[in-house]
Amino acid sequence: MPIKLYDLVTKRGTGVFFSNNCSPVRLALLAKGVDFVTEEVEYPDLRFTWTPVLAKELGVEKATAPFIECEDGKHVMDSLTIALWLDKTYPDRYNLFLPEAELPVDVESQDYKQAVQRFEKMEEELNDLIAQVDELYGPRIVSQLDAESGSYWVEKNGYGKDEWKNLVATQNDPSKVQTIQRTLGKLAEEHLTGGASFLTSATKPGFTDFVMVGISRLLRSLSAQLYRETFQGPKSGQFANWALRMDEAFPLADIRARDLQD
Template sequence: MVLALYELVGRDSQRPFSPHCWKARLALAHKGLSFESRPVSFTEVASVENGTGRTVPVLCDGDEVVQDSFAIALYLDRAYPDRPSLFGGEAGEGVTRFVESWSQRTIHPYIASVAILDIHDVLDEENRAFFRAKREAAFGRPLEAVQDGREAEKLAAFRRSLEPLRAALQKQSFIGGAEPRFADYIVFSAFQWLRIVSTFQVLEVGDPVADWFERCLDLHGGEGRSVSAA
């Protein structure tokens, strides 16, 4: 039976952009598992699999329905133990939870702030209105004000915040070591989100993080490049 992955898209159903969905997509590629992509918009998420939850990705594997990218990765390692491991054992799972927490508190907020209008612009009219209402309520100001000044001091500050990641990647090819693990897909997917929705560049040429990102784009037959840059 073919696995099915519900992924968030904008007006172009062939351009999934959610970082969380990309984590799941790369986890499946890591395992060498084929899947059927089922694109959904923001306003359709709540109806996925009869209202499984309020977020995607959602993976369907026969009768199994799994929501949340980390839960999907854990499920894949349990369900397909004969294929390459995403975590490398219990210790790897624990470290990966730290990586996810760091990424969602350091990289995600920054990207949301500098690409919020770009995300808005890839949506259709109905979803633009939905997205603007939700995000402006969360930020407490217009989207235009959120993204204003993205090339000023906060870009330099963001680049400095990547120094721990940069230092690690100067010593090893991937966050997971010599080979990629789910921890790599977590961080990669945040930058992939930006790559797909925006032309704004946050990584400088020659930065070890930029070099690592390019390596990740080439993984699994170039899965990351299957969706072109904005």
């Protein structure tokens, strides 16, 4: 029985796959070559259907996407937790944190633990980028959700009434795109130099790259123009070439077919 990936969409069957946390898990499953199927969920599904189930099983406060249902019916939630579970469960398949390593990879080894630590350090570096992207993404994703889910999204992200009103009013401010370009350019100088084609390793993509794809999808799923101006723009350094390499490695045609077009 294939693994089930519960992926967040604006509307089951037709809405965009927008979650920056779900995309890395999808890419991880594809890289591993693990058989899986997608179960689309909306915010009300997480809040009212899955929170009672996962709270009882996993002891979590609330259900969040992504989570997976394993072959034995048990669930694993949180993108990093799922990635670590995949490497532990399938050590003889593509390693998510040491993609250049000889297989199988011992997840208890010092090399593996250090690789995970490098990812966690890089993840902290990406916090500023996520905050900058959110200023463009937030008003656009809320406009695609039903009214109740939109209000829930604003509330769960901690926006006050005046702060949210200002964010909506300034969502087309060109300086926000320029800020993202500068941040991407700086990250490219630090991590995509010296012949490095990817973020996780020089020659093969891994979980850090998958997380960056997730961040880019916050914009790509909702505005092709904003994605071109940021992740594919010349002012974003080597990320334009990196984005092309990631598209070649993981076309995701079925997912991108639902992206909104300008």
